[in-house]
Structure formats: structure tokens, C-alpha cells
Amino acid sequence: MLITQYLDEPCPRCGGTGKYGNVNVHHNVLRRGCNHCRQWTHFYLPDVNKKVIYLDQFFLSHAFRAQEKPFVEAAHRIADMAARQLIVCPYSSVHTSETHLWRHEQQQDLFTFIKQTARGQKFNEDFEIKRIQLSRAFTAFRAEGDITQPIEKNDAFREDVNTWDDYFYIDMRPILGDIEAMRQGKLNAIEALVNLFPDWAASTTSFAEDMEIEAKGYGQSLMKQYFQMLTALGAGDLIAYLNAPTDAMYVEYLLHYDKDTLQSDAQLARAAKFLVSPHFMMIPHLRISCGLFAMLRKLVKEGAYKNPEKARKKLAGLFYDSNCISIFGPYCDAIFVDRIMHQWCEAPQARVLEPYGTAIFSVAGWDAFHSYLDDIEENYTEDIHRAVDIVYPGLYT
Template sequence: MNIEGSRSYTRECIQCGHTESYALPQIKKKVLYLDQFVISNLVKLLDKSHPSHEKIKSDSFWEALFIKLEAASKSQAIVCPDSFYHQDESLTGRINFRFMKRLYEHFSSGKTLNPSIIVERNQVAQHFEAWLEERKAEFNFDPQEIAFERDLHTWSVGLRISVGGRPYPGQVENLQKTNAMTEEQLKAVWERWKNEKNVGFVARVKEETGGLGKGLITAVRQFAERRARAMARIVAGENYEMDLDDFMPLMSNDILEALMRTARSKGLSEQQVAETIVRYFNDIDALLEIPYVRISSVMFAGLAHRAANGQKKPPRSTADVQFISSYLPYCDALFVDKESASLLKEFPKNTPEYLRLKEFPAKIFSLNNKKAFLDYLDELVVDIPSDQIEILKDMSGNDYNKPYWSIIEHEKISRDRG
């Protein structure tokens, strides 16, 4: 039995029972991030009972994509790590959560990337320390820096165990509430952007960047007020239904706390700490050196530019901006929706080079260049060393890269058993 992430495999003689172990060579996979809609459409392709199955099947791209993802994944050429965006969007989507989870974990081999807030916190904290020391921050874009299990390049063969198949109480409701609030906020800001036709792209980027500190401080204040209201209801003996969100600080609080710890470690007094952090958040040009901040500011500025130029409908969530801003510097390729892809490639004529995001070499794919993505997957498989292929055949047979067409049907059986 081969265990996920193992460094060797064992063969046993069926006649005498003799066993012998063979070392697995080190490999380096390409790190690909698949947007949620890709997982969703592949589930529809594989689930013959889904109402959209025939529609998805009629587009030959999706079947070709599954075949080529399977070949690249089972050849150990790629890993497609999952994220909390996959989980959250699957919990609130219209497809059975277990089916979505089964498929995105199939391609991720259980490798999960950190949430955006952790990526942002680490980058901001690193940059703040460099800013205090008047030096340039040097960021490490090794994808293993943002993965829960740091080694993304292990052999994904054999047994894999998945846990956490059910949401915790109130999780789905809280996500739905947050999504609804975000959608309304986007509608409101979209109306403002539509009416602000004279704000240039660069000015909009800097406006978005300047909102970083304001947003963090506002979030801290709102949480303190929410917790105080909950405590007051408890003390007054009201019929209060326990809500953990009333007492668990937002993860965004960690950013301010990290900055305060760093400032104190440099010997600053409490008054100097506050003054220094305020000064830092007002240094817009410095903040734009932070990858997450620059990418998200550029993408939001792009949306504002589209609103001012007549695009009627805003996006329904900020999830795409968040995961792209977090993972773009670390991935070899991303397959995203068409609007996100265009936000990363299309800029107003006089946009300066430092805002065109060219320093991030990740390949961007969408349905607008879907054949190029299929070709890219083919190229990765062709480049696999022959000795790696021989090991795969030795472990799993000549059909080691056979597509797992019945993955959703098998998950249905598992679900029905309990």
C-alpha cells in the first residue's frame, strides 16, 4: 500500500511473499490554482443526474479538461491545491458539498493554501519591519510558504484520508449572511464608481491602497462594539443565542497586532507605536510594494474603471480578487473567470509599468484561451522524465493516468452508506 506523501513504495511477490522497497525520487510539480467554477463544471460533467450535466457535456472542453488534468495530476506533473475559497463557496453553492469537496481534494491531494488574510498579514508584517529599518522588503514566492503542508511536491499516490465533511453549526448561515452583506456593499460602491468618471486609474489604485489601514481599524472597532452588545445582553439576562462570531476576533485583527508587536520589538513607546502605524498606512507608495496590496488595489481599480465606463453589473463577491491577490505571486498558473483574467491583462493606456503586474510570471488562463490551457497541460506531461513514468507504471500499471470517471458516483455510494 502506498501512502500519500511517502518517499518510497514496496512491491511484494505473490508467490513467496518477499517484499522489496524502492525509493521515490524527488520531484517538483507545477502549482496550478483552479477557480471554483472549474470544479463546479467538472462535477456537473461527472454527475449524470445533475440538471446541467447534458449542457456541460455538450461542450467538449470540459471532458478534455478532465482527461488532461487527470493525466497531469497522476503523472505527478501538477498539484492543484485547494483553499478556503473552495470550501466556503462549495458550502453555499447549489451543488452537493461532498461532491465538490471530493473533486477539489482529488486534484489537490489534500494540499491546502492559507487563507488570504494570513498571506496578507505575513506580507504586511514583513514589509512593515523593512519599512521601519528603511530597507526594501524581499518576498519569497515559493508556494510552499503559503501552504498548510509545506511540501507541495510529494508523490500523490496511494491512500489519502479526508476529514471534516460537514460544516460546523451556523457556518453556512454565517457565510450566507456575509455573502449577502458583501453583495450589497459592492452594489453601493459600484454606484459611486459609476458617478466618479473623472477619477484616473492610478488615483483609484492609490485610493484602494489607502483604504487598507482604514478598513483594519474600522473592523477592530466594529468587532469591539459587537462583542460589547453581546455582553450587555448576557448581563441583562436577555434570551441570547450564543454566536461565536460575537466573541472570536476577526482574523484581520491579527494584522494590526503583528504590526504592534514588530514596532514594540524595535523599542518604540506605546504612543510611538500608534503614531508609526498611522504614518505607515499613509505611505501609499510604500504600501504598493506589498504584493497582495498592489494586486488587489489594481484589480479593484480595474473594476472601478469599468463601472465608470458603463459596465452595469458589479461582481457579486470579492472572493476572486482575494484569492488572486493572495496566490498569483506563488503559482505557476491560474485558471480564472474571464473578467478576472482581463483585469490582470487589460489596463488603461497610460498605466505605469509597476501597476501592470508583469513581475508575477504566473500564466493566466480563462475560457477565453481555454485551448491554450489544454495545450499547457499536454506540455507538462510531455516534459515528465522517462524514469518517473516507469515508476508510475511499476506502481499502478500502464493505465496509471486513466481518468477517474466514476469519482462522483463512488462518492454518492459513500454518502448513502452514511
């Protein structure tokens, strides 16, 4: 058997020393084994209640570069608390994309660092979480049920986060698209966004109206992309179908419901009605991203981001930031984001994560972040401490 760590103590079965040790941790059971007598010993570990903290790319890349003390200190503290099973900082598809867009020789080292900080824990793919939320809202819409849908924590994670970490984690191969196309797409999206600013600056709509405009705009873009995909398919372009953005697939997904009982025209009409309905607008990820973009509209109206070149630079990471906050934020106990996103998230009009009780931190408040971590230390009970000493002998005595 593969012993991960040999122990100084003798095997309780055969009394032999030097061949007895920890093998693995699975479903809150630690297995020890002895290569002398070939017997197993099992230890039942106490339940853990980990806080989920999303560390954005900004935090992780600063921690990785290790040039600024506050990041280094916070990263060490996080690694220690994660090892003691108090917190978990899963990585996401947004980290994977942003890291691979980074043109740097240390790209893979950064990605390794991110996976190590996460101890292998990963969020489900962003498109999958969006699909689940869409499906839940559409089901409520069809049943004329509640317009607000609850967040189910299980939707966001591959595995239960509240189990003890094993010694080894499976290193998932990242799902990567065409990196060059992604880089170009990111530039194009920011360019198109900044080009809208003169119109936004002249508009007189309210914050609430802006949120609705954003949501309806997203609904229209879903429909448009679906029809573009159909047109390509009609022209015999199967590759275009296969490469269609996941957004185009969402409408197709809606059309699968009641396929046997509803004519295709009626299905399409119903999907179109759904995309302008309150049920659609209250989809958690959409509500949050619309709040953030309404915030941007407000700032533009107030005279911010007048210089297009500077605006493009300042907002370069906006779509990724908005994705990480809106898709993963509701499933987290806390998120660490950049200073501007922190301000937007907590602006009185927006308060985008308030319904989910997610705490928001940034470099604007290191003390607040550390005092949040201090509170979590209270979960380090005698039980957990003892179990940590058994799982990681000698490390935390």
C-alpha cells in the same frame, strides 16, 4: 502490513506470490512489502517538478456537473497529469467557503470532487498567507528596506508540493464559519459595492490613483475593525473579541512587534504610518486586489454596470474571485479563472499577476490552456514514466 496494491510479480526476498505489493509513498520513497516473509523493499523515486495550477470554483463546478465537453475533457486531462505527478491543483479556503455556500443537495459531492482533483493537496488558509505577507512588509518597513517583498512558495502550502503523492491523503476537516452569516455577508458586500458605482462613475481619478485609494481604504478598514474590536472588548464583550474578523487581528498583530521597547501610543502611530506606506501598498495580495478593483472602477467610469440589479448578479462572485487571484495566484504557475477575471487580470493597466509569471487561462482560450499542458508533458521523462509504472503498476503502460 497494509498492502495498497498486490503485484503479479513474486517477492524478491522469499519468492512467494500473491502477498507482495505496494504499501505507501513517503518523501519520494516507495515502500513495498510482503505479507508472507514480512520484509520491506524500498524504491527511490526520481525528483518531480510539478506545475501548480489553481482551478477556480467556476472550472471545478463545471467539471463536476460534467455537462459541457470542454470542461470534462480538461478535467480528465488534469486528473491524468496530476496522477502522473506533472501538475498539482491544490484546493483552498476559497473553494471550501464557496462550496459550502452553495445551496444544493450535491454540495458534499462537489467538495469531495474538489479534494479528489487536488489529490488532497491544500493551500494554507488565506488569512495565514495574508498575515505572512503583512509581516514581511512590516519588517521591511521597520528596517526601511525594499518596498517590494518576494513571494516565497513555501508560504502557501502545507506540504512540499514537489514530492510523490501517497496512495491515501488525509481528508482535512474544513474550517467553516457561520454559513448563513457568510451568505448574508456576501450579499451585503456586493450591495455596498454596487451602491458606490454612481460616485465612481462621476470621479475623474486615474488608474494609479484608484489603486492607491483602494489600498488606503483597506488600511483604514483594518484600523476601524481593530478599534471596533477594542470597543467591544472594553464593554466586556469577549464573544465579540473572539468573533472579530481576522482583518481586525492584523493591526493587533502589528502592535506585538517591539512590545518591550515601544510605548503603546508609539506602536499604534507606527502601525498607522505603515498602513499608508508604500511598503503596505506593495504587499502582493493587496497590490493585486487593488489592481482588480481599479479595473472595476475604470469600467464603471466608462459606463459599465449601470443597472444595479444586473451588476449585483454579474459581480456576485467578485470577492471570492478577487481573493483567489490575489492571495493564491502569485504562488501558482497558472490559474484558470472566469472570462471576466481573465480580461481584468490581463488588461494593460492592471497586469496584476505579471510580476509573478503566473499564466492566466479561461474558457476564452481552451486551445491556449491545452497547449500550456502540452508543454508540461515535456517534463514526463523516461525516469518519471518508469517510476509511475512502479508506483501505479499497469495504469500507465
